[in-house]
């Protein structure tokens with residue numbers, strides 16, 4: 001049982017004790033009911049306090065139990081709250097640190113609530129694709145009002161307890177340790193004559209409820225198109241105007257409907273995936289980490305500047321090294337401009353801009369960076385240049401410094417071999433713009449030390465990145481997969497589609513941007529240069545030639561005002577171009593292909609399954625240690641729709657058997673060789689299993 005029971009001065013204290021956040025799993029629920037029973041049976045007990053051990057009152061229902069028999073095993077949270085609410089002795093919730101979801105719902109079932117200042121209060125269920133299912137949508141409006149409750153429930157945002165002081169949610173908000181204050185409160189309540197208040201007995205009033213709810217419905221429908229939960233939250237909160245029991249029924253029905261939706265499964269997968277990504281199977285969580293107090297960045301170009309900003313934002317001093325003063329000046333000016341733009345938008349104060357710039361220094365000499373704890377190289381993507389830099393770093397850097405490369409395609413093992421300390425070398429693959437994008441691929445070389453990995457994962461957290469570990473391979477996890485996706489996009493053009501159709505189909509599926517708009521944004525010349533290099537290194541790899549033909553026309557994308565689409569100055573909207581479309585049609589003719597009408601469904605399947613198949617190979621080779629890591633790469637770095645949970649979870653939800661079947665169909669078509677299935681995919685499909693267990 002994961003709840004403790006103690007009696008102090010005639011007050012029974014039930015302490016939820018289910019680390020890490022006192023999730024209300026089955027054994028904790030049992031513990032609360034048992035504690036309540038003991039307290040009610042004990043004549044010496046006059047009042048009851050419910051609190052949480054460690055770093056939370058409660059983070060809510062135990063998400064790990066969702067869709068398992070334990071979730072519905074009695075006592076459910078409903079039954080627990082019924083026992084608490086039906087208590088003949090006053091029950092006080094002693095809230096500290098975090099009261100979220102079911103945790104807050106449990107507190108709302110108590111007669112009184114005493115909170116510590118600074119405690120984070122939320123009903124964040126909507127972020128997991130569900131709604132508060134244990135009375136939260138009915139009780140919260142009764143204590144803080146319809147509008148405030150609706151805002152909290154639809155956004156899922158946490159509010160500090162002191163902001164809610166003065167509402168009926170809290171009877172007291174106290175400084176410091178909440179438990180003694182709650183015990184004192186309970187003692188007084190125990191001595192007072194009943195009956196003690198119940199939130200369910202309060203009424204929700206609003207002078208224009210219909211108007212407010214109509215506005216809420218319209219707004220929520222417009223902004224949450226692919227997410228069913230927010231609108232259901234509005235409906236449940238609206239039901240708080242009815243009788244308590246009627247409202248509870250509507251809440252229950254909404255909860256049961258949402259908890260089995262693919263969107264909810266996807267959002268929960270992303271929640272746990274993000275936390276799981278920081279766990280590396282063979283690197284124990286107590287691995288000692290190195291101290292990172294000063295960072296050096298080599299190269300002040302596009303990436304070097306963005307990378308530096310991450311550390312400056314986190315209050316870590318950065319020194320940037322370049323070969324020429326002009327490059328340094330340019331780099332520093334760009335960083336300043338970025339900060340000043342944020343200040344103009346009101347996101348940063350002028351003082352903060354100066355504070356951050358004050359942490360930045362520059363140099364042309366390696367001598368001045370030698371005492372940095374972490375150095376990140378972001379110079380040109382050429383092995384020769386990397387070799388010069390890493391040999392120099394090996395020569396000058398203090399022992400124990402971590403030497404990282406931001407390379408996007410080069411072999412990190414080879415880079416490590418330029419030094420006599422390969423255990424200290426690691427890839428830190430940031431994504432552009434590096435100060436904005438959440439994803440960081442941490443590339444683990446054959447010899448990278450475990451403490452180096454543990455340190456880099458910790459640093460990533462400090463600079464607010466989602467770090468995913470990748471083994472060494474061409475393109476690591478993300479770019480290796482996107483290559484297969486881009487290849488299919490090109491073949492679709494050869495066979496009969498046009499860029500606009502492909503982009504629209506995949507954007508409708510939920511991608512932030514289709515492959516051709518993405519190419520225009522990133523610069524089509526980058527892929528062109530890679531393909532030219534590959535034509536020498538790996539001449540067997542096949543691509544559609546359309547992208548090369550486009551580049552031969554000088555259409556590199558937004559930066560030249562023309563790519564797959566035309567762009568007008570100051571306008572990022574893509575306008576289809578007839579010349580490009582004619583070029584695509586002519587290319588099909590030259591290949592002897594009779595163009596056909598391709599359905600949007602085929603477009604989506606081919607693009608997404610190309611990712612899935614490569615993802616399966618990456619998993620099988622151990623480049624990624626778990627499927628959810630691949631999903632995190634796609635959710636945080638490539639605009640994959642979060643409500644689908646990432647390519648691997650999406651494939652699981654479609655069913656690997658169905659994915660494999662579609663792939664075998666495509667294998668009989670144009671460039672069918674690209675559909676050689678990953679053995680892991682074939683195996684799991686045959687066994688009726690998924691990538692995520």
Ligand code: 3HC
Pocket residue numbers: 020021023056059060061062063064077098100101102103105124125128131132133134136272275276
């Ligand atoms: N159930 C199970 N595990 C949970 C959990 C929950 N509700 N909330 C957090 N955890 C776990 C995390 O997975 C993580 O585990 P790990 O250490 O093994 O990786 C650990 O707790 C710590 O989590 P964080 O890294 O997020 O720690 P923080 O201190 O940064 O944040 C938190 C703590 C604010 C509680 C944050 O974890 C959070 O927002 N949790 C989600 C809360 C939530 O959504 N609650 C609603 C649940 S649904 C519900 O209650 C339904 C009800 O209405 C019926």
Ligand code: NAI
Pocket residue numbers: 298299300301302303304321322323327377378379380381382385388389406407408409429430431432
């Ligand atoms: P960039 O061309 O904008 O910047 C490179 C900078 O390195 C230039 O300022 C140059 O003067 C400097 N430099 C070159 N040789 C140097 C040396 N020997 N010592 C010190 N400085 C030197 O290039 P970008 O885009 O910033 O790329 C840098 C690295 O980051 C490359 O390895 C690239 O593959 C990688 N990368 C790039 C991404 C992008 O979207 N641009 C995304 C992820 C990684």
